Amino acid sequence: MGVLTLLIAAVAIWLIWTGKLQRMTAKDGMALGVALVGAVLAAKGKPVIGAPLLIGAALFFAKQGNRKAKAKARKRPAAPVAPPLADDVARARALLGVTLDADANAIRAAHRRLIASVHPDKGGTEALAAQINAARDLLLDEHMQP
Structure with missing residues (x-):
């Protein structure tokens, strides 16, 4: 050939x-x-x-x-992302079990502690792990804003 x-x-x-x-x-x-x-x-x-x-x-x-x-x-440009609502932040704090004055290190520690018990590899669900990860991201983003 x-x-x-x-x-x-x-x-x-x-x-x-x-x-x-x-x-x-x-x-x-x-x-x-x-x-x-x-x-x-x-x-x-x-x-x-x-x-x-x-x-x-x-x-x-x-x-x-x-x-x-x-x-x-x-393709149309992506819509601007809306800022998180106060009740979303409150739910995220409740899910991770952190207080209003928690800093970034406390948020990460609470996330690490919680995700260790509900991770899909440990028998938890992917949906719950995704919610916990989203809560951590939301709180860290909110913490970094002035």
């Missing part, structure tokens, strides 16, 4: 290995197949048939790249 065929096959294997083909559509798969067939035909000495297939696949992927770039440009 030709070097071009082996190169295209290597790229396809690399795409599978890295997981980039998980987002591939059926049209993308067909274009990749056409490119492989074109490379095989060109390698077997039939460039008149293989070259148009390769060029067509390259144009298809170039067009797809332009569509994705335009779609990213059209």
